[in-house]
Amino acid sequence: MSGLLSYGGDTSVVAARSEIERITTDLGLVQRRLLDELQPLAQLNGLIHHLQLDAILPETLIRLGLQRHGCFVASESYFTADARVAHQLSALAETIHSNAWLTRLIPKEAWVALGAATVVAGFSNTNFTAQMVRAAGSQLPLEKFDLLAQVIPSERVLAGQVPAPQLPRPTTVAAITHRLNNDSGNIRIEGYQTKSGRVLLVYLPGTANWSPVGGRSAFDLRSDLELIGDSQNTNSSRAANAALKAYGAKSSDRLILVGYSQGGMVAAQMAEENSNVVGLITIGAPVADAKFSPDLPVLSVEHSNDVVPALAGATNPLTENWATATRHWEIEPGETVIQAHYISAYADTAALVDGSSDSGLVRIRSKILGxxxxxxxxxxxxxxxLKAAS
Structure with a gap:
């Protein structure tokens, strides 16, 4: 299996590729402006000024050239080949999204072909699959997903307590992930008493019911559609709040949220809305468009060939408190790329996250577990x- 790659979470590296390219362009403009000062007509305006400028300009231009080269090297070395392709697709998608007239120029047959290619790619073991989904996802009217879900009657939810194994305090990301590596579909809440007060570690599972209607689990397809559409009141989010209420959560409690797949979307939404969330771990979840507090430590674990995180239509941002760990999940012949989304696969990847010495991962991992x-x-x-019986 491929090795782990990561970005973000490092206070010394906080510029996204687009920001590096912007700075490089600005440096180029400065260079050209200074060169214009050497033109004969410019020299006539302020002789003493230009004599002074001529004395320092050669060294200044050399320094600017070195800065531009440094930006280029940083951009090419920090971002992997996969990230560069994803960046190019994202840039293309953003251009099309920002210029509606381009959409009209592209033949309908081309859009159909793109959709078909994306579906077919869903059964292949390539990182390009997820990148295609990410590019296509950025063009989907995601806000309409919520409207689609609204045609399904809303349901009451409840959180029914069931027996829970008492496990040791987790000290690794792998230990946390393994507690979601089961078929129970339960929300798990663990309490910890620290010197600064009580902390609740909340585990939110993935989708348990893929039917838009029927079924008992609140983590259903309806909630998936609503969360992708940025709804604030889904069955799964109301179930998570019901579980916290049943546990006896108080406003003074601090929360660490861990979510897999749909559970990651619920956790991200809760983190956006609640200032008492002090840590967030998302696993195989489409959360790239989330707007977190800049001080919140966030760890996202993804597989580069998992199409589910790509549904966000973007890549996770590069910030000093959001670390993303990713790797390509190898799939056996005859298997589909869906294997890359299994929680059991992510449990293995979580062990690599614990063993990584990448500065960003180490920092964010320590902040959350600490x-x-x-x-x-x-x-x-x-x-x-559960959805309450009608």
């Missing part, structure tokens, strides 16, 4: 996120 380091374990409870 919140409960040495804490006293309190009660652990699990809740079934």
């Amino acid at each position: 919140t409960i380091e040495g804490a006293e374990a309190l009660a652990a409870r699990e809740y079934q996120p």
Whole structure:
């Protein structure tokens, strides 16, 4: 299996590729402006000024050239080949999105071919699959997904408590991920008493029911559609809040949220809305467009050939408190790319996250896990996120 790659989470590297390119362009403009000062007509305006300028200009131009070269090297070395392709696709998609007239110029047959290629690619073991989905996803009217879900009658939800195994305090990302690596579909909440007060570690599962109607789990297809459409009131999010209420969560409690797939979208939404969230881990979730507090430590674990994170239509931003760890998940002959989304696969990748020495991962991992380091374990409870019987 391929090795782990990561970006973000490092205070010394906080410029996205687009920002590096913008700075490079600006440096080029400065160079050209200074060269214009050497033109004969410019020299006639302020002789003493230009004599002074001539003395320092050669060294200044050399320094600017070195800065531009440094930006180029940083851009090419920091971003992997996969990231460069994804960046190019994202840039193309953004251009089309920002210029509606381009959409009209592209023949309908081309859009059909793109859709067909994306569907076919979904059954191949390539990173290009997810990149195509990400580019296509950026063109989808995602806000309409919420309208689509609204044709399905809304349902009441409840969080029914079930027996929960009492496990040791997790000290690794792998230990946290393994607690979602089961078929229960339950929301798990663990309490920890620290010197600064109580911390609740909340585990949110993935989609349990792929039918838009019927089924008992609140983590259903309807919630997927609503979350992609940025709805604030989904079955799954209401189930998560119901579980916290049943546990006895208080406004003074700090929360660490861990979510897989749909659970990652729910966790991201909760983190956007609640200032008491002090840590977030998303696993195989489309959260690139989330707007978190800049101080919130976020760790996203993704597979480069998993189409689900790509549904966000963008790549996760490069910021000092958001680290993204990704790798290509090898798929056996005859298997589909869906294998890359399995929580069991992510459990293996989480172990690589723990073993990584990348500065951004180490920093964010330490900030999140350090919140409960040495804490006293309190009660652990699990809740079934159910739709109430009508």
